[in-house]
Every structure is written in C-alpha cells, then in structure tokens.
Amino acid sequence: MRILRITDLSDDGLADYSRLTDVALRRVSEPAGGLYIAESTKVITRALAAGHIPRSVLLQEQWLPGVEPLLADHPDVPVYVGDSAVLEELTGYHLHRGALAAMHRPQLPDPRELLADARRVVVLEDIVDHTNVGAIFRSVAGLGADAVLISPRCADPLYRRSVRVSMGTVLQVPWTRIPEWDVAAPILHDAGFEIAALALADDAVTLDDFAADQPERIALVLGSEGDGLSRRALAAADTVVTIPMLHGVDSLNVASASAVALWALRARSQASPR
Template structure:
C-alpha cells in the first residue's frame, strides 16, 4: 500500500475528510466533488465489490492489516495514516469503525435500466433524514425488492450516515434519481408499474386488501417525514394504500412502513435468492 503518514491535518490532500459532521457542507461538497465516504472496512469491502473505485483511504495504523487485502488491486491509492487525535481533529468525530475511504461517486444509471427485470421498487419522495433513507435501503435489500428510486429533493443515499445505517446496501441495491412526477410517472407506467402510494386518504385501501391480489409490478411510493406524500404524487398514484394501525397511531416511521409494505407485497424467492445484491460481498 502507498502509506502516507499525516503530518498536518491542514494538508490539501486531506480535504475530502474535513468537517465530516457538517451536514450542510458535505451535502454540497461530496456530489459536486464526485465523491462519497465509505465508513468501516465492511462498507469499504462492499463498495469495492460493487465496482466502485477508491481515491484515498484514511485510518489509524492498527487497521492497516484489515485494509491491506482489500486494496491489493489499488497500489497507487494513497492511504493516510494518523493518530486517533489527528484523525478526530480532521474529521470532527472519533474514528472508531476502522477506516474511511473517499470513493469516486459512480454515475447513476438510467431509470429504464434500473427497472429492467424489476417487479418491486420503492420510491422515496423528499425524504430528508439520511437515517431513514439508509434504513429504507436496508429494508429493500433484506426483503428482496429490486430497486430504489429517489426524488430530486430526497436526501443523498451515498451520504456517510445513509451508507452506514443501510449496512452498505446502498452500494448494492440498484437505484437512481427520478425527475418530477410529470416525467417519472409516465415512464414507470410505460415499464408496467402500478404506483401504490402509502398515505392516509378517504379512498385508501388497506395493505391487506391490496396484497391479497397485487399487481405484477408495483412501485411503492413513500412520502417525507411529517408532511407525507405530495399532492402531485397522490394525483398520479394508481392506488392509495394504508397500513392498518392500532391504539390511535396513524402512521409509522417511513423506513418501518416501507419494510411492512415490502413484506406484505414480497415476491416469494426461488432457491438461491435469499441474499439479494451479494449481501455478504
């Protein structure tokens, strides 16, 4: 490995790792710079297995043996090594998950490519909490759905917290961004998808009823925390679906709701399909 000791945290080559706890800064810096941060050796392994390319790595010396086999194919990638104190000063938090890797952000695929062969997808409209985005991806991976679509204003699935909460599944589950509903809805319909909006509505059908005879292809549309789905999303939906609730509770956390809906609408896996997207890669 190309190991470079950290002499000063102000070195320009370390700019990818500065102020990682500043969410507003990272939201602007990472997509514009064509990068995302993979945190922990497990997530880095999954990123590499997905074909993503590292541009540098940051870690404490004791984690070098764990990273060495992962980086055998990338001998020219700089590996910055520092003390716990210098790493915390640089990043803004205690680096206790082994390592960070600045990865080149992959180009998003076309919507039609993501939908090809899919029968169950989740659409996240304007979800602002990175934790919820990551948890939704984990539900999609764990429950055997095929892809995630995110709206223009949805939080970045490749933000560090999203990646971590998803257990790295955002690097495995096919996903892309969609345009506004005027563009996205016709394209989903053209691909044969029934748009099922999870929302409270007077004309909603229960999830049990909808799951009793589900369409062959379903796009489960999930709305933002608090406000729920936009009027535009509801207007293009083929069916509004609600999860029956008890004890006066009217809704679930968006990631929990996605998991419930995905389980109810799951397509039974065939032999050998119980670990989608190379879950242990």
C-alpha cells in the same frame, strides 16, 4: 500500499475528510466533488465489491493489516495514517469504525434501465433524514425489492450516515434519481408499473387487500417524514395503500412502514398477479 503518515492537516489529499460532521456542507460538497465516504472496513469491502473506485483511505495504524488486502487491486491509492487525536481534529468526530475511504461516485443509471427487469421498486419522495434513507435501503435489500428511485430533493443515499445505517446495502441495491412526477409517472407507467402510494386517504385500500391481489409490477411510493406524500405524488398514484393501525396511532415512521409494506408484498408474492 502507498502509506502516507499525516504531518500536516492542510494537505490537499485530506480535504475529502475535512468537517465530516457538517451535514449542510457535505450534502453539497460530496456530490459536487464526485465522492462519497465509506466508513468501516465492511462498507469499504462492499463498495469495492460493487466496483467503486477509491480515491484515498484514512485510518489509524492498527487498522492497516485489515485494509491492506482490500487494496490489492489499487496499489496507488494513498492511505493516510494518523493517531486518534489527529483524525478527530480532521474529521470532527472520533473514528471508532476502523477506516474511512473517499470513493468516486458511480454514474447513476437511467431510470428506464433499472425498471426494465424489475418487478418491485421503491420510490422515495423528499425524505430528508439520512438515517431513514439508509434504513429503507436495508429493508429493500433484505425483503426483496429490485431497485430504489429517489426524487430530486430526497436525501443522498451515499451520505456517510445513510451508508452506515444501511449496513452498506446502498452499495448493492440498484438506485437512481428520477425527475419530477410529470415526467416520472409516465416513465413508470410505460414500464408497466402500478404506482402505489403509501398514505392516509379516505379511498385507500388496506395493505392486506392490496397484497392479496397485487399487480405484477409495483412502484411503492413513500413520502417525507413531516408532510408525507405531495399532492403531485398522490395524483400520480394508481392506488393509495394504507397500513391498518390500532389505538389511535395513524402511521409509522417511514422506514418502519417500508419494512412492513415490503414484507407484506413479499409474503404474498406467490399470489396470482392481476
């Protein structure tokens, strides 16, 4: 490995790791810089397995043996090594997950490419909490949807917290950004998808009924934490689906709702499609 001992925090090569806890800064600087941060050897392993290319690695001395085999195919990637206090001063928090890697962002595919062979996709509209985004990706990976499509204002799936909460599944599940609904809805319909909006509405069908007679291709749309789905999303939907609730509770957290809905569709997947 190309090991570099940290002696100067102003080194240009360390800029990728500066102020990692500044969410407002990172949500702009990381996409603009064409990078994302993979945290922990497990996530780095999944990133490399997905074909992503590392820019550099940052870690404490004791984690070198675990990282060395991961970089066998990338011998020229700089590996910055420092003690705990130095790394905390650089990043803004205590590194307790072993290692960080600055990774080059992969180019996002055209939505039509992801839809061509898909049967179940999840669409995230304007979800702002990175934890929720990561949790939804984990549900998608574990419960069987084929891809995730995210709106222009949705939180970044490759933000460090999203990647961590997803247990690295954002690096495995195919995803891309879609345009606004006036363009996105025709793309979904042209690919044969029924757009199912998960929301509260007087004319909504229950998830049980929808799952029992589910379409062959479903785009399940989930809305933001505060306001739910926009009027444009609801207008684009072919069906509004609701999860029946008890004891005066009207809805679930969006990540929990995604898991419930995906499980219901998975559990009934052997039913005859419409």
